[in-house]
Amino acid sequence: MENPKYQIRAKQTATTVTVYQAYGPHLGLPAARDNRFPPEWKRDRMTWIKPSFLWMMYRCGWGTKEGQETVLAVEITREGFEWALRNACLSHYDRALHTDAATWKRRLRQAPARVQWDPERTLRLGPRDFRSLQLGLSGEAARRYADEWTVAITDVTPLAHEIHALVRAGDLDAAAALLPEEVPYDHQEDLIAHLIS
Template identity: 35%
Template sequence: MEPMTYETYLDAEARWPSTGRVVLAHQTPSHVVVYQAYNPTLATAIVAAQCLHAPSVVAAGYSLQRMTWIKPNFLWMMFRSKWATARNQERILALYVHRAAFNQLITDGVLSACDDGAVTRDEWTQRIQSSNIRLQWDPDHVPDGSRHLGRRALQIGLRGDALLAFSSTMVDGIVDVTDFVASQRPCVAAMHLDALLVPREDVFEWNPLEPATSSPHQDEKSTPRLEEATWC
């Protein structure tokens, strides 16, 4: 996996779009990084197993029966976890997802609210009931947790077989970035935004026509069904 790169928040904000629905994410030629926050016990198990569905992860308290949310936007994760100080969110994990797989999640996802005007409410209800991938647009946030006035950020909800496929074939590596988060908290507390570092994030250009390949190793690593999730 490629090492993460950083830039100052002020430089990043100057590059980012100021309005609209924007998928901001740390990207490499082969991966898109998404974030999750966990308690120390779960985070340790997940990093050791390098997946979400291993028996050791389930034994540590992870539930494959619930919807889990992944966040490509670092500052949204910082808002949600209060910079890794919120209860049960003290550890921040960066999950490296194959680019084609991340693209496919957006392609296959269903909006959590019927607000795009493209389908009727009945059609949307049928889609969201049958889909295991949910797309939710929330207000983006600035470092102190305040809402960004014009930009909205994406989070993706996964459950059932979609969650299992994500864990087993889409995630290529998991890194604990809590130490980096902790190193930046003093800058946030003092509002030294000129010194605050964030992962470099760019707009993800979604391509609905990209081939639906979850992983370049798809043939080597089959996807178990949910009831068979006893390996990693």
């Protein structure tokens, strides 16, 4: 069965959803150790969270890019995730969704969250023909993410390296078996209707 072009797929429980970020060890290791973002984590900057493990691997080069050596799985409340989506604005102007460019720009400036849909990735990190959600949080959303929504932070760098080693060895079946199980997000139609055309 084909995946819809726009669909949130994530590791999830009845109350949480897992998203991924990558940081330098000076931020990532304390965050995983203390199960919360350290004071050095800037709550006044935009932060991008990704429900797709493989898109995160594409972005951080399997945890090898400078400043992205520590890959974190951040479990957040579904309530917070859904609040961010409801209050998000698409990061680019789309005439099918927005009245005009000026209205979109005004909405983007005011929105505490923004959404990009980027091609999902294969195990070899090539693009697939459907999209993966990237959710940018700023202002109120970034503060809530760090201080209210976060339930658990896990360092998954060893998992990233193990899967990468299997991919390099050509054992894609073994690599795929280790991937986090990401399934379509429940009841997402209403949450993303204003973010897809």
